[in-house]
Amino acid sequence: MIRAQKKILIFNVNWLGDVLFSTATIRNIRRNFPYSHIACIVPSRCYPILKDNPYLDDIIIFDQDDRHRGILRKLGFIRQLRNRKFDAVFLLHRSMTRTLICWLAGIPQRIGYYTRKR
Numbered sequence: 001m002i003r004a005q006k007k008i009l010i011f012n013v014n015w016l017g018d019v020l021f022s023t024a025t026i027r028n029i030r031r032n033f034p035y036s037h038i039a040c041i042v043p044s045r046c047y048p049i050l051k052d053n054p055y056l057d058d059i060i061i062f063d064q065d066d067r068h069r070g071i072l073r074k075l076g077f078i079r080q081l082r083n084r085k086f087d088a089v090f091l092l093h094r095s096m097t098r099t100l101i102c103w104l105a106g107i108p109q110r111i112g113y114y115t116r117k118r
Helices: 016-021 023-032 044-050 071-084 096-104
Strands: 007-011 037-042 058-061 088-091 109-111
Touching: 007 023, 007 071, 007 096, 016 023, 016 044, 023 037, 023 044, 037 044, 044 058, 071 096, 088 096, 096 109
Parallel strands: 007 037, 007 088, 037 058, 088 109
Antiparallel strands: none
């Protein structure tokens, strides 16, 4: 279980409507961890939906088809996440790449979809 006052990351989904629907999840994470620092990763096109969300402390942009395209840029993004020392991540996307990014970033608790390889 995640203890209070931790650094929590939410790796959100890719599309506008899905991000809009994720706001209830973000609210519930904040309710369960009111004193934690909560950051959310979204593509730049979804930033306007969450920029004024009162339940988030930080928004991180991840554009895998633009700014973070290619292995070197993804490694740079992973390094940035690692430096932030998140304690847990909620993966709202089934992507194996995103799961791997969080693992390589050293985030010890990864909460998401159950599949055999993740």
